[in-house]
Amino acid sequence: MQAALELFRKDGYEATTMRAVAEAAGVSLGNAYYYFAQKDELLAAFYHEVHAAHVAAALPRLQTARGVRARLQAVLDAKLEVIEPYHHFSALMFRAAADPKNPLNPFHPASSDLRREGEALFETALRGPRIRIPKDIAAELPGLLWTYSMGILLYWIHDDSPGHARTRTLTAHTVDVVTQCIALASNPFLRPLRRRVLAMLRDLQPGRAVGTP
């Protein structure tokens, strides 16, 4: 997988053959095909490895973080820490995200396992001693927060500031804004807006027939 990532970056994804990957990794072509039937599986394995590392980095932080703000920040900090060494593969990651037909695009049905696992981590983040989330929002919030984290990732991919400081600024600010929005959501004053947003999410559910509301 490491050999493949390097070759994808150096020669481009299309130009890299499984033979070249096997050679760079010092294994036979048959051996390479035994583990990865096609190139896309190498990238898929990478995404799964990054996700496992993210969970491993986030859970200890969540043991001590209290409150929505600190717990969201913990999950996002863990993600940025885990992906930092891969910033020079950004273009490669974006390539998948950019193509709606690519099964590695995080919104593609074939990526639903990884998406669900990502949402589960946000579900964990939203569970805590003094945390109260209104029920109708609780069902939607993990999915929304996961989508939000994809937005942070997209920003990081494009971020050429030293040490990706801009992404950390964006994260700290948006975690604050998101936390305030969650706290405000249960206020009766904002009920019309909240109903509007929930109606939008319902109407845009994948697989739902659509019409202009």
Next chain:
Amino acid sequence: MQAALELFRKDGYEATTMRAVAEAAGVSLGNAYYYFAQKDELLAAFYHEVHAAHVAAALPRLQTARGVRARLQAVLDAKLEVIEPYHHFSALMFRAAADPKNPLNPFHPASSDLRREGEALFETALRGPRIRIPKDIAAELPGLLWTYSMGILLYWIHDDSPGHARTRTLTAHTVDVVTQCIALASNPFLRPLRRRVLAMLRDLQPGRAVGTP
């Protein structure tokens, strides 16, 4: 330009030569180079043409549309109407947007003219007989709405629903949500949230040195 777009789509951007474009357009290579010094200029010309058509389609609608909601809807409807014939070029459009180094990426400094013109259209949309926008937000709002319209465009590029009905559903819903947010922004109850968002925008301004707040 039309010939180039067809070739980019059929053979891919990299594989298409200026010679092939000139041949397909029935002009000499020298003639093609006279108008377009490089391939990227053909795409840039396309974006400028689409923008001019957008303004031409939006202004008559803005003559009759009253209120923030109707006027935002008018600008976005005009955009979707103008770009509809180009949906089969989506991948091509996304290619530019996807690459942070590409000057045709709408957030690239080289695209700032087009971005400013897009923002100016939203400024016009926000001017109307009974429309009151708080001053601090008025400065940021056209830029935010333009970024929002890029989000709608990104959704449209990925939208494979019949007649892109999903994009129209998303647009109607989000115009409603955005309109409510603008109306709520001046409420004293939401002042802390509004200050937070304005601070974030200030800290993330292009060219500004960043640090974690």
